[in-house]
Amino acid sequence: MATSLNTKRTIIGVLSIVFLAVLLIALWKETQRAMPDYKASPIVDEGTKHCIACHSEKGAGKVIVEQWKNSKHAEVGVGCLECHAAEKDDIDAYEHEGSLIATIVTPHDCARCHEYEAEEFMTSHHADAGMIMGSLDNVLAEVVEGHTAFNDGSNPAAASGCWQCHGSRVEILTDEEGNPAYDDNGILKLDPKTWPNTGMGRINLDGSKGSCTACHNRHHFSVGQVRQPDNCGKCHMGPDHPQLEIYNESKHGINFHAHREKMNLEAQPWIVGEDYSAAPTCATCHMSATPDQPVTHDVGDRISWTLRPKVSEKIDAAELAKYEAAGEPFPEGFLTWEQRRKNMQGVCKQCHTRGYVESFYFQYDNQVVLYNEKFGKPALALMKSLRSNGFLTSANFDEKIEWTYFYLWHHEGRRARMGASMMGPDYTQWHGNFEVADRFYMELVPEIKELIAEARKHGKYEQAANVEKLLDNILNNELHQWFLGKMDPEELKKRKEAAKQFRQRYSED
Numbered sequence: 001m002a003t004s005l006n007t008k009r010t011i012i013g014v015l016s017i018v019f020l021a022v023l024l025i026a027l028w029k030e031t032q033r034a035m036p037d038y039k040a041s042p043i044v045d046e047g048t049k050h051c052i053a054c055h056s057e058k059g060a061g062k063v064i065v066e067q068w069k070n071s072k073h074a075e076v077g078v079g080c081l082e083c084h085a086a087e088k089d090d091i092d093a094y095e096h097e098g099s100l101i102a103t104i105v106t107p108h109d110c111a112r113c114h115e116y117e118a119e120e121f122m123t124s125h126h127a128d129a130g131m132i133m134g135s136l137d138n139v140l141a142e143v144v145e146g147h148t149a150f151n152d153g154s155n156p157a158a159a160s161g162c163w164q165c166h167g168s169r170v171e172i173l174t175d176e177e178g179n180p181a182y183d184d185n186g187i188l189k190l191d192p193k194t195w196p197n198t199g200m201g202r203i204n205l206d207g208s209k210g211s212c213t214a215c216h217n218r219h220h221f222s223v224g225q226v227r228q229p230d231n232c233g234k235c236h237m238g239p240d241h242p243q244l245e246i247y248n249e250s251k252h253g254i255n256f257h258a259h260r261e262k263m264n265l266e267a268q269p270w271i272v273g274e275d276y277s278a279a280p281t282c283a284t285c286h287m288s289a290t291p292d293q294p295v296t297h298d299v300g301d302r303i304s305w306t307l308r309p310k311v312s313e314k315i316d317a318a319e320l321a322k323y324e325a326a327g328e329p330f331p332e333g334f335l336t337w338e339q340r341r342k343n344m345q346g347v348c349k350q351c352h353t354r355g356y357v358e359s360f361y362f363q364y365d366n367q368v369v370l371y372n373e374k375f376g377k378p379a380l381a382l383m384k385s386l387r388s389n390g391f392l393t394s395a396n397f398d399e400k401i402e403w404t405y406f407y408l409w410h411h412e413g414r415r416a417r418m419g420a421s422m423m424g425p426d427y428t429q430w431h432g433n434f435e436v437a438d439r440f441y442m443e444l445v446p447e448i449k450e451l452i453a454e455a456r457k458h459g460k461y462e463q464a465a466n467v468e469k470l471l472d473n474i475l476n477n478e479l480h481q482w483f484l485g486k487m488d489p490e491e492l493k494k495r496k497e498a499a500k501q502f503r504q505r506y507s508e509d
């Protein structure tokens, strides 16, 4: 009897202790899980275990492993080798501590698991961002500012400037016999003239175009980072495409900065109007999901105009012209500018009403058309006329007027249009329209007049008359005749009256 009571007591005692221990362990686990920087241990295969064992010891490798451990990839078991493993035929493959690997991980490698994203990206304008060799801008880097042959072809102005945004053509270093060169650790040497580089349209050794790391910073590959406006701002900033500055000036940017912590940036999925509502970021409008649109990795899917050229056109104009000229029907899935605009408006409509959004587009279209008609087309026609009448040498940028014109369309004219597209009034006005007008009336026109006078001095009467006729026609147009003192008298009177009233706000004239 007594023993059985004692046994019962012992059993109850042991069970209680076990129960308490389980409770404590569970509590401890939960507390740990709730800690802000908690991460489950990564699941890794043998190959990756090997990489980590050595790389996590010291220096750069340690930091890389730490970053990776905090990534979604570590959580789901995508280890070092899953990305860095190479095939025998890969031109950049090298034997490294028992594995065949490559340093650069290209869209082709990511595509093994992210086929859909890679496909969309590779057909976008972004993937073509490295194809700038024939552009006027490129003459600047390779001739005017720099020199392609400088220091054994290192082309510094392009390599540290243009290509860091647009992408280089990656090359490997070779020894005297033309074989790949390796360092003391047996690591294949990539040509330092072309790498490090994570430019958008990088041309990779495996033939693929682009770089996913242009946006997805290694080794976190975090969606929270890639949705930040600053992420796009590495490239989309500065005098010729100040999208980041425009965004920061806009109410959208203001609200983002004011309510950043309510943006739920790490959520997956991240649907505007459902997972967040405080403000849109660049990603929201150009890439991310809405209740009825999936994420897109083609940043052109929601754009109707192109604001980059001397004269803006609809984004599908060049493609349409190609099919029309060939008499071919449009391929299936061809996105017209109207459809692209609908896509973008689908984003706006999560936060604004239909009428509001359509009225915004009315204002935006008007600004683009104003720039085109008042300055873009006339300035282009004048420059063409100077060239065809033999006023300009064949070299670019060796004459003042070529710089004047470049500022007008490439910097100021873009700013005016881009400011209007994303609600940045200061970029539309003071950094945009104002500077375009100043450049046109105070530089371009006087410089053309000088060139005409100069041509006459050298007996080129006919050529001078051709250009002069065009200039006269342009200035006598209703958009410009004010400049010739030919403003409509009625309008002049109204302006004087308004100016008088305005001045009454202040004590002085």
Ligand code: HEC
Pocket (backbone or CB within 6 Å): 047, 048, 050, 051, 052, 054, 055, 060, 080, 081, 084, 096, 097, 099, 101, 102, 103, 185, 187, 188
């Ligand atoms: C025994 C140690 C060791 C192991 C194991 C190891 N690495 Fe390395 N790894 C190194 C060292 C050392 C370097 C050179 C570091 C330096 O130059 O600063 C390096 C460099 C690299 C580089 C950069 C090469 C470059 O172009 O600069 C990559 C990528 C890399 N390792 C990936 C891996 C992967 C993937 C694995 C697993 C298959 C792995 N490593 C296994 C020691 C190791």
Ligand code: HEC
Pocket (backbone or CB within 6 Å): 051, 052, 055, 060, 061, 064, 065, 068, 073, 078, 079, 080, 081, 082, 083, 084, 103, 104, 105, 106, 196, 197, 198, 211, 213, 218, 219, 221
């Ligand atoms: C999701 C794919 C992915 C995984 C997983 C991954 N890497 Fe990388 N790694 C990259 C990319 C992309 C680059 C950038 C290469 C480039 O474009 O220049 C890179 C670059 C590197 C470099 C050279 C970077 C430098 O700054 O010197 C090293 C070293 C490296 N990885 C090691 C590792 C190790 C070790 C692991 C595992 C802990 C790992 N990587 C896991 C994609 C990956």
Ligand code: HEC
Pocket (backbone or CB within 6 Å): 072, 073, 076, 078, 082, 083, 105, 106, 109, 110, 111, 112, 113, 114, 212, 213, 216, 221, 222, 223, 224, 268
């Ligand atoms: C071996 C397969 C594999 C490779 C290679 C791979 N990934 Fe992933 N990646 C995954 C898986 C699995 C997930 C988790 C998917 C999920 O959560 O739905 C993921 C998630 C991601 C995410 C979302 C992260 C998050 O926080 O939700 C990004 C971004 C990403 N990968 C980018 C890349 C890029 C860029 C490369 C190439 C440099 C790459 N991946 C290579 C398998 C891979």
Ligand code: HEC
Pocket (backbone or CB within 6 Å): 132, 135, 136, 137, 138, 139, 140, 141, 158, 161, 162, 163, 164, 165, 166, 234, 235, 236, 237, 238, 241, 308, 309
């Ligand atoms: C800070 C990053 C950055 C640098 C540096 C840079 N670009 Fe760009 N470039 C861009 C961006 C972003 C665009 C697209 C702008 C837009 O659509 O609003 C662009 C547009 C272009 C375009 C127009 C492409 C088209 O399809 O119309 C050309 C050509 C070009 N850049 C060439 C160059 C050259 C050449 C250099 C060096 C002299 C250079 N860029 C320097 C970021 C950069």
Ligand code: HEC
Pocket (backbone or CB within 6 Å): 107, 110, 111, 114, 117, 118, 119, 121, 122, 126, 211, 212, 213, 214, 215, 216, 223, 226, 227, 269, 270, 283, 287, 288, 289, 295, 297
């Ligand atoms: C222009 C910047 C940019 C580039 C380049 C880019 N991504 Fe993304 N990616 C994003 C953004 C922004 C998101 C987050 C979308 C959202 O809000 O859910 C994203 C999300 C992802 C995700 C998470 C799943 C999803 O679709 O939401 C994966 C996987 C991914 N990207 C893979 C890639 C791969 C692979 C490449 C290269 C082929 C690539 N990305 C290139 C900006 C980029």
Ligand code: HEC
Pocket (backbone or CB within 6 Å): 124, 125, 126, 128, 129, 130, 164, 165, 166, 198, 199, 200, 214, 215, 226, 231, 232, 233, 234, 235, 236, 282, 283, 286, 287, 299, 300, 301, 303, 306, 315
């Ligand atoms: C590494 C530099 C870089 C980053 C980062 C970058 N872009 Fe770009 N982007 C470019 C360049 C260069 C072009 C012009 C490509 C061309 O036309 O050749 C461009 C073009 C575009 C275009 C015009 C597309 C078209 O079809 O005409 C949009 C929209 C755009 N980017 C949005 C974004 C967004 C949104 C992000 C961030 C999520 C981003 N970009 C990040 C370099 C970059």
Ligand code: HEC
Pocket (backbone or CB within 6 Å): 229, 232, 233, 236, 243, 244, 245, 247, 252, 280, 281, 282, 283, 284, 285, 286, 302, 303, 304, 305, 306, 307, 308, 341, 344, 418, 421, 422
């Ligand atoms: C509120 C939505 C919204 C936000 C936020 C936004 N954009 Fe835009 N973006 C637009 C609209 C609308 C256009 C014009 C579309 C059209 O022409 O139909 C545009 C046009 C562009 C273009 C095309 C310029 C060209 O050369 O044709 C680029 C590049 C771009 N945005 C980049 C960015 C970047 C980078 C950010 C963040 C710093 C950003 N956008 C934030 C809505 C947005």
Ligand code: HEC
Pocket (backbone or CB within 6 Å): 250, 251, 252, 255, 272, 273, 276, 277, 278, 279, 280, 284, 285, 344, 345, 347, 348, 349, 350, 351, 352, 357, 360, 423
């Ligand atoms: C996530 C919600 C969200 C999205 C998506 C969004 N907006 Fe907005 N928008 C706002 C907020 C918030 C404001 C600031 C309202 C205020 O002034 O109080 C704003 C303001 C504006 C303004 C007024 C600017 C000013 O200076 O008064 C315009 C115009 C506008 N948005 C147009 C658009 C267009 C066009 C799109 C799509 C291309 C868009 N918005 C997408 C939230 C959004």
